[in-house]
Amino acid sequence: MVKGPQVKEIPGPKAREIIEKHHKYMATTTNDPNEYFLVIERTEGNYWIDVDGNRVLDFSSGIGVLNAGLRNPRVVEALKEQLDKLIHGAGTDYYNPYQVALAEKLDSIAPGDFEKKTFLSNSGTEANEAALKIAKWSTQRKLFIAFIGAFHGRTHGTMSLTASKPVHRSRMFPTMPGVEHVPYPNPYRNPWHIDGYEEPDELVNRVIEYIEDYLFDHYVPPEEVAAFVAEPIQGEGGYVVPPKNFFKELKKVADKHGILIIDDEVQMGMGRTGKMFAIEHFGIAPDIISLAKALGGGVPIGATIFRKDLDFGIPGVHSNTYGGNALACVAALTVIEELEKGLIENAKKLEPLFKERLQEMYDKYEIIGDVRGLGLAWAIEFVKDRKTKEYASKERNQVVVEALKRGLATLGCGKSALRLIPPLTIDEEEAKIGLDILEDAIKAVVG
Numbered sequence: 347m348v349k350g351p352q353v354k355e356i357p358g359p360k361a362r363e364i365i366e367k368h369h370k371y372m373a374t375t376t377n378d379p380n381e382y383f384l385v386i387e388r389t390e391g392n393y394w395i396d397v398d399g400n401r402v403l404d405f406s407s408g409i410g411v412l413n414a415g416l417r418n419p420r421v422v423e424a425l426k427e428q429l430d431k432l433i434h435g436a437g438t439d440y441y442n443p444y445q446v447a448l449a450e451k452l453d454s455i456a457p458g459d460f461e462k463k464t465f466l467s468n469s470g471t472e473a474n475e476a477a478l479k480i481a482k483w484s485t486q487r488k489l490f491i492a493f494i495g496a497f498h499g500r501t502h503g504t505m506s507l508t509a510s511k512p513v514h515r516s517r518m519f520p521t522m523p524g525v526e527h528v529p530y531p532n533p534y535r536n537p538w539h540i541d542g543y544e545e546p547d548e549l550v551n552r553v554i555e556y557i558e559d560y561l562f563d564h565y566v567p568p569e570e571v572a573a574f575v576a577e578p579i580q581g582e583g584g585y586v587v588p589p590k591n592f593f594k595e596l597k598k599v600a601d602k603h604g605i606l607i608i609d610d611e612v613q614m615g616m617g618r619t620g621k622m623f624a625i626e627h628f629g630i631a632p633d634i635i636s637l638a639k640a641l642g643g644g645v646p647i648g649a650t651i652f653r654k655d656l657d658f659g660i661p662g663v664h665s666n667t668y669g670g671n672a673l674a675c676v677a678a679l680t681v682i683e684e685l686e687k688g689l690i691e692n693a694k695k696l697e698p699l700f701k702e703r704l705q706e707m708y709d710k711y712e713i714i715g716d717v718r719g720l721g722l723a724w725a726i727e728f729v730k731d732r733k734t735k736e737y738a739s740k741e742r743n744q745v746v747v748e749a750l751k752r753g754l755a756t757l758g759c760g761k762s763a764l765r766l767i768p769p770l771t772i773d774e775e776e777a778k779i780g781l782d783i784l785e786d787a788i789k790a791v792v793g
């Protein structure tokens with residue numbers, strides 16, 4: 347197969363027509379025709395082919411969904427086979443082997459030397475809703491502590507935890523009561539202006555102190571807190587990697603007060619960071635883990651994996667119709683096999699290439715204020731001035747556009763960061779092609 351993108355014109359005439367119709371008939375969600383004007387028809391390896399025949403290298407993984415490849419051939423094969431057997435088995439009332447096989451597999455791979463159970467759903471939001479309900483049910487406590495910069499979903503429950511952009515909550519108040527937010531240990535930007543790369547322990551101590559001395563000592567009774575809800579690395583908030591010891595320190599606080607830890611792996615799980623679960627970098631076993639996105643390889647699925655003793659135990663407290671659809675379960679089992687068979691290794695192998703090349707760009711371009719990431723989860727943050735760290739959001743958006751016009755699909759995150767999250771199936775040559783295009787796009791913007 348020929349490597350590299352091939353672009354005639356993006357958006358081409360067919361794309362422009364579809365974008366116009368999209369905005370006529372589809373509800374407004376997040377699409378921005380000025381920035382993300384890619385109209386996808388099909389895939390070819392790690393490339394999107396758009397409706398006008400342009401071939402675009404993917405560094406977005408369909409927003410973190412396609413870790414196992416844009417259309418993994420083994421997933422496709424498994425789905426075709428499954429279509430001839432069973433599509434939907436009404437798993438909330440009848441039983442089927444596909445859900446059981448997936449739950450058993452998740453029990454064996456999720457961190458934690460204890461027995462686990464799984465609730466299956468259809469999305470990240472639903473996986474987190476279930477996590478909240480499991481925590482409330484099992485602890486009989488009603489409060490949650492989440493982190494500023496977090497994204498956990500957009501239903502009323504999960505939106506209450508989400509704190510990455512005001513627009514997510516605009517006109518939606520009151521949100522679910524009982525959620526308090528605290529600063530995430532963001533090494534680059536935090537309320538204390540600590541350089542968290544130089545002083546990681548100091549940063550972690552400040553966050554822990556904030557929880558203990560401000561919340562717990564003044565207005566949040568810790569014995570009424572059901573759970574801390576955290577992303578192991580903040581995704582939508584900007585691909586923010588916390589210091590190594592953060593979760594161990596958080597767990598000490600949690601254990602002291604009988605508080606659970608809900609680990610939202612929806613964006614960072616499934617091999618993205620070079621380990622199956624991102625929390626494995628931080629050395630704790632969460633009580634509850636939510637998964638979605640990359641778990642199904644493109645087929646909608648969510649999973650909430652939790653300590654067995656937290657289970658509802660009474661039929662009917664929580665359930666759904668579609669969760670753990672047979673097609674989705676089979677896709678997920680195949681995705682996990684593919685990740686275990688070599689894709690996680692590939693993410694680890696390519697990590698230094700991304701790290702070095704992005705660091706080189708940092709050294710060359712003043713507009714890059716920070717480079718951060720693990721495995722194949724990378725971000726660069728654009729700033730107007732390295733000292734003031736003023737966000738360069740417009741310039742970030744321009745880089746997205748310039749990259750796409752040159753045949754590379756990327757996505758923004760946070761206020762001025764750009765995430766680089768290729769499918770874990772890319773090879774070194776494709777990684778280099780993508781990073782070259784990124785650099786050309788930055789040059790085009792900074793002149």
Ligand SMILES: Cc1ncc(COP(=O)(O)O)c(C=O)c1O
Binds near residue numbers: 497577581
């Ligand atoms: C960490 C995290 N949690 C939850 C969600 C919500 O997932 P979904 O869009 O599948 O409902 C997202 C989506 O971006 C996410 O990144």
